[in-house]
Amino acid sequence: MPSKVDMDKIVSLCKRRGFVFPSSEIYGGLASCWDYGPVGVELKRNVKEAWWKAVVHERDDVVGLDTSIMMHPGVWAASGHIDNFTDPLVECKSCHLRWRADAIEGKKCPKCGGELTEPRMFNLMFKTSMGPVEEEANTIYLRPETAQGIFVNFENVVTTSRKKLPLGIAQIGKSFRNEITPGNFIFRTREFEHMEVEYFVRPGTDEKWLDYWVKERFDWYVKLGIKKENLRLRRHGKDELAHYARDCYDIEYLFPMGWSELEGIANRGDFDLTQHAKCSGKELSYHDAEAGEKYVPYVIEPSAGVDRSVLAFLVDAYDEEEVEKEKRTVLHLHPSLAPIKVAVLPLSRNEKLTPLAKEVFKQLCPSFVTDYDDSQSIGRRYRRQDEIGTPFCVTIDFESLEDKQVTIRDRDSLAQIRVPVEGLEKVIAAKLKGEAFDASTLWSTREK
Numbered sequence: 001m002p003s004k005v006d007m008d009k010i011v012s013l014c015k016r017r018g019f020v021f022p023s024s025e026i027y028g029g030l031a032s033c034w035d036y037g038p039v040g041v042e043l044k045r046n047v048k049e050a051w052w053k054a055v056v057h058e059r060d061d062v063v064g065l066d067t068s069i070m071m072h073p074g075v076w077a078a079s080g081h082i083d084n085f086t087d088p089l090v091e092c093k094s095c096h097l098r099w100r101a102d103a104i105e106g107k108k109c110p111k112c113g114g115e116l117t118e119p120r121m122f123n124l125m126f127k128t129s130m131g132p133v134e135e136e137a138n139t140i141y142l143r144p145e146t147a148q149g150i151f152v153n154f155e156n157v158v159t160t161s162r163k164k165l166p167l168g169i170a171q172i173g174k175s176f177r178n179e180i181t182p183g184n185f186i187f188r189t190r191e192f193e194h195m196e197v198e199y200f201v202r203p204g205t206d207e208k209w210l211d212y213w214v215k216e217r218f219d220w221y222v223k224l225g226i227k228k229e230n231l232r233l234r235r236h237g238k239d240e241l242a243h244y245a246r247d248c249y250d251i252e253y254l255f256p257m258g259w260s261e262l263e264g265i266a267n268r269g270d271f272d273l274t275q276h277a278k279c280s281g282k283e284l285s286y287h288d289a290e291a292g293e294k295y296v297p298y299v300i301e302p303s304a305g306v307d308r309s310v311l312a313f314l315v316d317a318y319d320e321e322e323v324e325k326e327k328r329t330v331l332h333l334h335p336s337l338a339p340i341k342v343a344v345l346p347l348s349r350n351e352k353l354t355p356l357a358k359e360v361f362k363q364l365c366p367s368f369v370t371d372y373d374d375s376q377s378i379g380r381r382y383r384r385q386d387e388i389g390t391p392f393c394v395t396i397d398f399e400s401l402e403d404k405q406v407t408i409r410d411r412d413s414l415a416q417i418r419v420p421v422e423g424l425e426k427v428i429a430a431k432l433k434g435e436a437f438d439a440s441t442l443w444s445t446r447e448k
């Protein structure tokens with residue numbers, strides 16, 4: 001069952017308004033690589049900031065980390081990625097297209113019906129070499145997950161943060177997977193960004209903490225505006241669990257191509273710390289002073305993709321509405337995710353309006369991402385702001401010069417209120433925090 005929103009419409013809006021462009025477009029693009037444009041980069045930053053705020057800053061049991069993408073190759077041997085991070089690959093003997101054997105039905109090439117080779121295991125890690133000499137000994141890998149950077153720093157973080165277990169370590173960063181079949185716009189790409197927490201707990205409490213994080217992460221998407229009916233939980237069957245996982249849930253979203261994974265929350269047990277202790281020779285255990293025992297912690301891992309979250313927020317916010325017999329496309333993005341919070345729009349480019357409009361912009365821009373736009377008709381400018389999800393537009397007209405008041409237009413209700421320029425910043429701040437937008441103040445403030 002696909003969602004009501006067409007992927008083509010999302011891709012086209014993203015291109016038209018500057019959310020996402022094809023990578024290296026002037027050279028014809030590079031398969032499944034995408035660039036975030038001026039409003040896309042703001043949306044993506046906001047998604048990451050909302051996540052960091054929720055899992056790090058608003059808690060006292062999680063700290064942050066930023067580890068390097070290139071790591072000692074021993075890490076990937078210990079984690080099992082060199083041996084197990086593979087997909088079964090088949091190649092068509094006629095058209096030479098490659099497919100994931102477990103993702104196609106039947107024994108023929110889905111493109112041309114040709115005969116397929118026997119499946120061989122294909123490692124999804126990108127290999128490169130470090131230093132000026134290209135030889136086997138210098139082979140390193142681009143990380144396929146940020147998690148391992150956290151595991152190998154477990155000891156450092158526990159020692160320096162002075163925290164007790166349960167303790168989470170959070171990281172946001174790029175990961176790379178040489179997917180055989182990427183696709184669906186920014187949903188599955190070979191270079192992408194991860195938002196991961198490794199939450200270390202005492203063995204025996206792991207099941208409780210898995211349930212806790214599943215709920216916590218599910219609610220995060222709802223709080224940021226994703227409709228509940230477009231989200232669902234799916235527990236992994238025993239046969240589909242990754243080599244390190246004891247249990248795993250996916251939070252799935254109803255994307256245009258159907259229900260697909262948005263985030264996985266796995267119980268990794270003590271697999272990673274045990275492996276790294278064994279392979280590095282360093283003891284990685286925790287001394288629990290309260291319980292008077294020493295153990296290797298279990299870990300619960302909520303692992304989300306930034307790019308697919310961005311896509312989910314875009315799809316969920318997308319709407320086409322009829323307003324005064326005119327069609328408008330609008331993104332009902334949560335204010336904290338909206339790329340631009342407020343747009344300052346002088347009614348026209350008339351030189352009398354410009355100084356006051358600039359004054360308004362100067363008042364707002366230190367507090368909010370503010371756009372200043374004075375070209376084209378006001379109607380077209382409203383439409384642009386609606387399409388990028390700007391919650392509020394502030395219009396400066398000729399009356400503003402007399403009464404020093406401006407009009408604020410609400411993206412969702414289209415209600416307008418008239419408020420004094422002085423103190424406008426406070427009004428916008430309150431509205432962004434969710435204060436009701438009461439159009440009746442339009443007249444009351446005017447008459448004063």
Ligand SMILES: [Zn+2]
Nearest residue numbers: 092095109112
């Ligand atoms: Zn073929």
